[in-house]
Amino acid sequence: MSTDTAVQPRGQVNDHQTPVISVRNLWKVFGPNAERVPGSAELAALSRRELRERARCTAAVREVSFDVAPGEVFVVMGLSGSGKSTLVRCLTRLIEPTAGEVVFEGEDILRADKKRLRELRRRKFSMVFQHFGLLPYRTVVDNVGYGLEIRGAGRAERIRRANEVIELVGLDGYENAYPDQLSGGMQQRVGLARALAGDPDVLFFDEPFSALDPLIRRDMQNEVIRLHRQVGKTMVFITHDLSEALKLGDRILLMRDGNVVQAGTGDELVGAPADDYVRDFVQDVPRADVLTLRWIMRPARDSDQLDGPELGPGVIVRDAVRTVLAADRPVRVVENGELLGVVGHAEVLDIVAGNQAGA
Amino acid sequence: MATTTMTGSSTRTTPRRRITKPLAVVGLLALWLVAWTLLRGQDMLELPRATLTDLHHWLNDVNDSVGASRNSNPLFLYFFNEIRAVMDALVTFVQGLIAQPAYGRPVPVLGWLGVVALVSYASWAFGNWRVALLAAGGFTLFGLQGLWQESMDTLALTLVAVFVSLLFGIPLGILAGVSDRFHRLITPVLDLMQTMPTFVYLAPLTLVFLIGPASATIATLIYAMPPAIRITAHGIRSVPAPPVEATDSFGATRRQRLTKALLPLSKRTIVLGVNQTIMAALAMVTVAALIDAPGLGKTVIKALQTTDVGTAFNAGVAIVVMAIVLDRVTTAASIRAEQGGGEANPRIRRLLLAGFGLVAAVCSYLSYTYLWASEFPEGGQLGEYLSQGATTVTTWAQHNLADLTAAVKDGVTIALLNPLEALLAESPWWLMGAVIVLLAALIGNLRAAAVAAVCVGLLVGSGLWNASMVTLAMTLVATLLVVTLGVVIGVWMGRSSRADRVIRPVLDAGQTMPAFVYLIPVVALFSVSRFSAIVAGVVYAAPVAIKLVADGVRAIPESTVEAATAAGSNTWQTITKVQLPMARQSLLLATNQGLIYVLSMVVIGGLVGAGALGYEVVAGFSQGQLYGKGLAAGVAIVVLGIMLDRIARAAAQRSDRAPSANQT
Amino acid sequence: MRSIVNKRVLAGVSLSAVAALTLTACGGDKIESTDAADSGDCSTFTIAINPWVGYEANAAVIAHVAETELGCKVVKKDLKEEIAWQGFGTGQVDAIVENWGHDDLKKKYIEDQQTAVNAGSTGVEGVIGWYVPPWMAEEYPDITDWNNLNKYASLFETTESGGKGQLLDGDPSFVTNDEALVKNLGLDYQVVYAGSEPALIQAFRQAEEKKEPVLGYFYDPQWFLSEIELVKVDLPEYQEGCDADPEKVACDYPVYDLDKIVSKSFADANGPAYQLVDNFNWSNEDQNLVARYIAQDNMSPEEAAEKWVEANQDKVEAWLPQS
Known part of the structure; x- marks a missing residue:
């Protein structure tokens, strides 16, 4: 059951970069005398239910560690009650963590005093909420400029900046509308604009699209991808939706009962589930859409004719199907001029047909 | 005992516990009955009327020494006297504006035309057209009733009391909204302020703040401030979490969080608090008249001396109308505060604001300058008609209904009240006390049992145990009637909006008509008896219960009722199987509020033959040597209220938790 | 379109404003300032009004005489007995004009606190x-x-x-x-x-x-x-002292000589209003008559007092201060 929780950045993220956020052994326990739980080896080892009965405490986040690299979209995923929303709030201390470290740009946030914390929230972070958290008695402009107002910016500057981001999220023309005059999707665009307005280093998303209709949700996901390309912010994204996680996340952290179950890129989760829980979780994922050739290639055999087409290991299977099937010999998977392995009809068909044993 | 109160383990033993708890209650009651037959009449702790305990003597002495020190004590010289001076000045100022001759003029600064115009203008500006018309009509009515000046005196006093209540109440409420500690601290104080009978503190108030507007205002605001504090705190506490969290996430300071999120988001609730404060202040109009507060209350009290029901009713109607006008206007204002006025064009509104403001100003000027616009024209016969009508109806009722009502009185008294009173008051005190504590533990929890034990101790200590039990019996019967009415009429109103429209103003009248107005008719119909006291309590408390149930029934989602109808339920089944169970929260609240309202009428009950605690309070107010006993009786009423409230809350909490515990 | 509505509304509003102003022209009586209160050696005289009609009859007649004959400014305060007695000490009440016994209050305020003094009988028997x-x-x-x-x-x-x-x-x-x-x-x-x-x-x-x-x-x-x-x-006849011990009392109530109580400072100043209260004396029939005017004939206390005083000038004469 135990997993290596300290995840090393892999895949598209460069190994040598210092992380923006580095979380170590983070605990959040609710209940009386919560602070004794992380320190006590005995209590910390108890299951959630045992802990509740023994100490009347609930551990929402248990000994979680991970790093977020600059510019990355880092997804925390889990079902409801898994502790993911508590986790994201602990990162900015909207909920005070019980124990552990949250290092942001080299500074342990948990040690920051009130003033410093406020400063960080005003300049460095911002957050998009599941239920939008808009102020109903303010217009769109005033909602978007809200963070700036709290920061103490003058009215003219607020309006100028608000109008910029309103345009960025495609809400122009609605500047003077009130939130209750907008659809859910548009309200969340306001939330997004509000978060962007302060030009933060990190954006936190707490299940921002789960209250929206599927079609609008897809639009908004694309919007986030577009904005990420455009503004290149580091993003920490909470969701319970696996396809959303796979679609947006450079890397994904899967939580269950407050624990980290597995952390890695999407294809790592699907290709190498850490345990049965993860396997169950990812079983309905169309594997061809997620896995790359790296996951299905086999070592070249002597019998293989190694003059087929050449593809990189990061190519998604789905995108390679046509090439593989069109070729009459195995496709060579090559990285930096080195032959990593080959992919033939059998491997591709296994995946496309959904054959689990293939991995 | 211990096993039944362990709520945590409820899930595992559900099937067995479901049976044991009611069984335990029944068993306890049965034991009690057996013990009662054996021990009846022992250790009842009866205290003769004229006898005082040491505690009562001591309270008298304290009261006397306060009075004796008023000319030397620095607290008086530099604190109370200053407060009095400020209050007096405030009231005199407002009276000079609208009610009393002032500034060397034979009339107030503003005459009737100016007041009507300004009130209507403000009602329109903060509310809407409909309430502006209502306000204009209502205020003109005062003049037509021949009660212009009395009404303005009442309005002046009410405005000042409300102003001061809000000035302190809203900040305290905000504090109680953001600080759990302060909230816990102030809740029992507010309970005390709201349930302690006014009669208990009227006389000491005049000692401290002298006879005059200051004492009357302070008496009023002691009762009127708690709703402002409670509702403001509630408003702050029930602000939805997401916007507040968002505000925090942007690094707001505590002050920014308050001014930019909490306050704007709870504006509507706070305005409703203003509304409740006004209603509470108006409820004190007649009582404050007992210490020379000017206005409509005096008219009622004077009319009572000559048993002139008609004149009292006329003044009562003015109070009701003032209450309804202020209620509707503030409610409209709270809706505007939340939703805006819905005007399509803000420019037109600005123009209208200016235009009508001008009209109001012109009217005010006229009423300042000309006699016809200042003093309401004489010859309004309306008051006469109202008064004669009320007298006629009362006389008719007492001639034609008295036999019927006497039968009802005898029936309820013999079948319900007497047995219950015998059981409560004739049990030995230790038996009764033990039953109360055990019941609290069984249907509530250990905490409630502990509170009940302390309360039983206080009641015994007050020297008025027996009187408390007699009052408790009446209170329980009255509450039973209130809840019955609440369910029957409340469900009816909840299901039919036409019934609601017709009945609601009647309920408003029942709630705001001063009890002194219907004292005599009640005695005429039900004679001098405990049942008369119960009727007075029901008239006052039932409207609240009915409204709460009606709102609860109406709040049930349409789809649920639809589902029941689709499943082929008939009306009766829909009511009993869907609407009442789903309105359970409202029913509980209605019971609780009904109880508190009944208790607040205990003293009025003392004026129509209830005896017991109510009478002791009245006697303490009337005779100096009984002051200490009256104070003890007042405290006993508060203690009864707190005890019943805490037990009921614990029971409600417990029954709430039961179904949800099964899900986890 | 919008501007037309604006103009109409504005026109309507200003029209009504103008209409209101024209009313001014029609006029009516203007409000004149009153002169300062008329002087005399009697200034303000405060009577407590206890809540029963007989009391109100006494008070109304005394107030009427004080105002018309002595030029006093009479203030009436509606108060229960206990609070009225308290008022002597704080200087807020000058006189109580019908007192039923209340030996406890007499002891407390006349003997102990010495803020009140007895101003003799009203002539009414209770x-x-x-x-x-x-x-x-x-x-x-x-x-x-x-x-x-x-x-x-x-x-x-x-x-x-x-x-x-x-x-x-x-x-x-x-x-x-x-x-x-x-x-x-x-x-x-x-x-x-x-x-x-x-x-x-x-x-x-x-x-x-x-x-x-x-x-x-x-x-x-x-x-x-x-x-x-x-x-x-009829209960067993009252004998002096038979009600001394309230626990053992077994006789009828005594006949009360209803008296007047005034504040010590009011009595010491010995102004005309005090002398009026001190001299005031009438009979049960007189009081019943005035009380009936108020309670049954629905007169205001002022009207009732005026009517009685007009018919009983001789009695009133006797109450006035000798000067």
């Missing part, structure tokens, strides 16, 4: 006792003797009296020994507290109307007696 409605006295003539009360106890039984006869007591302001009396006279009765005068009056009124039995505590003078002439039940 009788307290147990009364029955007239129809009962007719039907059961011997009921007016307390010795026969036990015989009739069952008549007076109600739901409130616990199987005994009901003796109805009234406003708790009044002195009552009734619980001790019932016990010491060996009566099979239970005292039930009506709690207020209106409730008591209503009970008697209804009893007479429907010929129902009622026995209750009442007092004379009281305006209600001129509506229905209640009949007093």
